[in-house]
Amino acid sequence: MPLDAKALGAAIHEELTLHSTLCRREAGAFQQALRQPGEVVVACTQEQRLFGEVAAQTEGAVAPLRFVNIRETGGWSRDARQAGPKIAALLAAAHLPEPEPVPTVSFQSAGRLLIIGPVDAAERAAALVADVLDVTVFAQGPGAAGGAQERRYPVLGGRLTGLAGWLGAFDVEWRADNPIDLDLCTRCNACVEACPENAIGLDYQVDLAACQSHRVCVKACGVAGAIDFGRAAAVQSERFDLVLDLRAPDATPTFLQHAPPQGYFRWDGSELATLLRLRELVGEFDKPRFFEYKQKLCAHSRNTTVGCRACVDICSAEAIASDAPRQRIVVNPNLCVGCGACTTVCPTGALAYAYPRVADQGQKFKTLLFTYVAAGGRDAVLLLHSQERGQALVQELGRAARLGVARGVPANVIPVALWHTASVGLDLWLAAVAYGASQVVVLATDEEAPQYLDGLQAQMETAQALLHGLGYTGTHLRLLRAGTATDLDAHLQLLGATRQRVPAQGARFAIAPEKRSTLELAIEHLAAQSPLPASERPEAIPLPPGAPLGTVQVNRDACTLCLSCVSACPASALQDNPQAPQLRFIEQNCVQCGLCVKTCPEDAIALVPRLLLTPERHQPRVVNETAPWSCVRCGKPFGTFKAIEAMLGKLAGHPMFQGEALERLKMCGDCRVIDLYSAQNETKVTDL
Incomplete structure (x- = not known):
C-alpha cells in the first residue's frame, strides 16, 4: 500500500x-x-x-x-495513491472512545434442543449435535427412509399448534392426537406391516384420514400395547432452549417474520455452519439492550386512539406491539435483534438507538468528514454498510482490486460499518451533509427485510426533497443494492458521475441526544448555507407524504374548537389559549403523526407535509378562533359560540332537552346548578 x-x-x-x-x-x-x-x-x-x-x-x-481496516477499504484499490485523506479519516475515527456501556438482556440455555421435521432428517441432524445438546425430535412425517430402528432420542408426535419464545424459552404446544404412544412404541414395524390401508408410516403416526378402523394394528402391537384409539387427544406443552426447524419455509405454525428469534434456526441440510452455531448456544449469553424508549415523546396513541404505527409496522422481528389503552408501544427486548429500524422511522425520537447512541455515531461521522477534508480530501461519500454481509462485500471488493480484477473502493468513498444499515436515518444523514458529505450511500444486501428498504427509501425521498428545495443540486442520498463484490464495484464507480452541491462551510454542531434537536440543527445549518439567493428561496418546501415535518390545515367552518386535538397532540404542536377561544399551532413541533386527524370529531384537520422556511415556523400561530359564548344568566364566558350552537342544534329535538332544560344548556356550570336547584324548590312550594 x-x-x-x-x-x-x-x-x-x-x-x-x-x-x-x-x-x-x-x-x-x-x-x-x-x-x-x-x-x-x-x-x-x-x-x-x-x-x-x-x-x-x-x-x-x-x-x-x-x-481498523485500511487495506481493503483504501489501500487495496486502483485509487490507493489518492486514498491518503480517507485513510487518515479512518485512523482518526479509530481513536474515538468506545461507546459507553448500556444495559444488557440475558439469555440462559441448558442446551435442550427440539428438532422439528421428518424423522429420518431429524435423527441425522441430531447425530451431529447430540454430544453437546439434549435432543428431542418432533416427528413431522417419516421422510424418505423413516427413522432408525434404534431409538436414540425422545420423539414427540401429534399436531403442532404453537411455537413461541426465544433463546432459552421456547414454548412448544401440540395436540397429541396420535393413537400410537411413541414412548411405548418399540419400532418393531408390526403395525406398519399389518395396516391394510398403509395408514401408518415409519414415523409411527396414524393417518386418521386414511384409517378405516380395522384395528388390526392394535392386535399386531400385542404385548407392547402402544396403540390406543380411545386415548383422548390432549393438548400438551413443553419448554425448550433451542429449535431446529427442518420443515419447508411455508409450513405452519412457525416464525414467519424476516428476523426470527435468537435460538431458532431453519436448516435445509446443507449448511453445517447452522449446526455449529447451535452447538455453541449452551450457557449464559448477554446482548445489548439496543433501544431506549421515552413514552412522553411517543406519538403512538392518545385516549385509546392510535396515530403513529411506524415502529410497529417496520419491525422485522415482531418485537414491538401496540398498547393503545396505556398510550404506548411495548418492545420485547428478548426478541429485538438491534436493527434500529424502529428508531429510524420514529418521528419524535421516543425510540432511540442505544448502542452506539446517536451522539456517538454522529461524532464518528463528524470525525471522519472533518479529518478527510483537513487532509485534503474532496467530495466525501459515506458508505454505510452492515457489520456482517455488507462488510464482507467491501472486503471481497478490496481483495479483488488487489488481484487486479476490480477497481476497489474509490478514494473518496469512506466505508462505515453499522450494526445494521436501518439504524441510521434522516437526522444523521442530513447532519452528515451539513458536515460536508457530498453523498450518503446505504449499502443493502440480502440481510435487510423488505420493509426496511421501503422505510429507508421513504426517508431518503424526504431528505432529498428538503435538500433540493434549499438549492442543493444533485443526488445526496442513495440506497445501493448489491449482492456481489462485482455489483458493488460497478455501483461505486458510478457515484462520481455527477457532482453534488454541498454547504460552502461545514457545520460545527455536535449531534444532540434527541432526534428532533439534531434534525433542527442540521436543517438550520443547511438553510443558512443555502446556495439560493434570499429572493429565490421558497416560503415552504413541499415534502413527500409521511415526512415527519409539516403543518396542519384546519377547516374553520367545521371546527368547533372542542380542543380534543390539543389533548391528543404528543408534541405540543397544537395548543389552546387560556385567555381566548383559540386553537394555536407551532409548526416546528409537529411530527405529522396524525393523532389530531383521527381524534377530531368533525374531521376538520388535514396534514400537510412541508418545511416552512420563515421565522413563523418557530412561533405559535392561530389556526382557528371564534367568539366566546356568554352565560345567559350571569354573562360569564364559558365556551365558544360555535360549540354551544352546535350542541343546541343536536339536542334541540331530544325529549330530555325541552323548555327550561334546553335553556340551561346556555348557562355556565354554576348558573345551571343554581337554576336547577331553584326550579326544584319552586316545585316543592307549589306542591305544599
Whole structure:
C-alpha cells in the first residue's frame, strides 16, 4: 500500500511509524507499544486474533488495543495513491472512545434442543449435535427412509399448534392426537406391516384420514400395547432452549417474520455452519439492550386512539406491539435483534438507538468528514454498510482490486460499518451533509427485510426533497443494492458521475441526544448555507407524504374548537389559549403523526407535509378562533359560540332537552346548578 506516514500523522495529530511485518518478525515493536501509556491502534484486521493473543501474553501491557481496516477499504484499490485523506479519516475515527456501556438482556440455555421435521432428517441432524445438546425430535412425517430402528432420542408426535419464545424459552404446544404412544412404541414395524390401508408410516403416526378402523394394528402391537384409539387427544406443552426447524419455509405454525428469534434456526441440510452455531448456544449469553424508549415523546396513541404505527409496522422481528389503552408501544427486548429500524422511522425520537447512541455515531461521522477534508480530501461519500454481509462485500471488493480484477473502493468513498444499515436515518444523514458529505450511500444486501428498504427509501425521498428545495443540486442520498463484490464495484464507480452541491462551510454542531434537536440543527445549518439567493428561496418546501415535518390545515367552518386535538397532540404542536377561544399551532413541533386527524370529531384537520422556511415556523400561530359564548344568566364566558350552537342544534329535538332544560344548556356550570336547584324548590312550594 502506498502509505505516507508523515502525512497521515499530521492529519490525525499523531506520530506514526509504518511496519510491514508487525504480526511476525516486528512483533516486538507491537509489544513495546502495548507497554506505553495511551492506546494502540492496529491498522489491519487480518491478524486481529494473533495480535489479541500476543497482547494477552505481553507482560506489562497497559494500552487498550483497537483495530481498523485500511487495506481493503483504501489501500487495496486502483485509487490507493489518492486514498491518503480517507485513510487518515479512518485512523482518526479509530481513536474515538468506545461507546459507553448500556444495559444488557440475558439469555440462559441448558442446551435442550427440539428438532422439528421428518424423522429420518431429524435423527441425522441430531447425530451431529447430540454430544453437546439434549435432543428431542418432533416427528413431522417419516421422510424418505423413516427413522432408525434404534431409538436414540425422545420423539414427540401429534399436531403442532404453537411455537413461541426465544433463546432459552421456547414454548412448544401440540395436540397429541396420535393413537400410537411413541414412548411405548418399540419400532418393531408390526403395525406398519399389518395396516391394510398403509395408514401408518415409519414415523409411527396414524393417518386418521386414511384409517378405516380395522384395528388390526392394535392386535399386531400385542404385548407392547402402544396403540390406543380411545386415548383422548390432549393438548400438551413443553419448554425448550433451542429449535431446529427442518420443515419447508411455508409450513405452519412457525416464525414467519424476516428476523426470527435468537435460538431458532431453519436448516435445509446443507449448511453445517447452522449446526455449529447451535452447538455453541449452551450457557449464559448477554446482548445489548439496543433501544431506549421515552413514552412522553411517543406519538403512538392518545385516549385509546392510535396515530403513529411506524415502529410497529417496520419491525422485522415482531418485537414491538401496540398498547393503545396505556398510550404506548411495548418492545420485547428478548426478541429485538438491534436493527434500529424502529428508531429510524420514529418521528419524535421516543425510540432511540442505544448502542452506539446517536451522539456517538454522529461524532464518528463528524470525525471522519472533518479529518478527510483537513487532509485534503474532496467530495466525501459515506458508505454505510452492515457489520456482517455488507462488510464482507467491501472486503471481497478490496481483495479483488488487489488481484487486479476490480477497481476497489474509490478514494473518496469512506466505508462505515453499522450494526445494521436501518439504524441510521434522516437526522444523521442530513447532519452528515451539513458536515460536508457530498453523498450518503446505504449499502443493502440480502440481510435487510423488505420493509426496511421501503422505510429507508421513504426517508431518503424526504431528505432529498428538503435538500433540493434549499438549492442543493444533485443526488445526496442513495440506497445501493448489491449482492456481489462485482455489483458493488460497478455501483461505486458510478457515484462520481455527477457532482453534488454541498454547504460552502461545514457545520460545527455536535449531534444532540434527541432526534428532533439534531434534525433542527442540521436543517438550520443547511438553510443558512443555502446556495439560493434570499429572493429565490421558497416560503415552504413541499415534502413527500409521511415526512415527519409539516403543518396542519384546519377547516374553520367545521371546527368547533372542542380542543380534543390539543389533548391528543404528543408534541405540543397544537395548543389552546387560556385567555381566548383559540386553537394555536407551532409548526416546528409537529411530527405529522396524525393523532389530531383521527381524534377530531368533525374531521376538520388535514396534514400537510412541508418545511416552512420563515421565522413563523418557530412561533405559535392561530389556526382557528371564534367568539366566546356568554352565560345567559350571569354573562360569564364559558365556551365558544360555535360549540354551544352546535350542541343546541343536536339536542334541540331530544325529549330530555325541552323548555327550561334546553335553556340551561346556555348557562355556565354554576348558573345551571343554581337554576336547577331553584326550579326544584319552586316545585316543592307549589306542591305544599
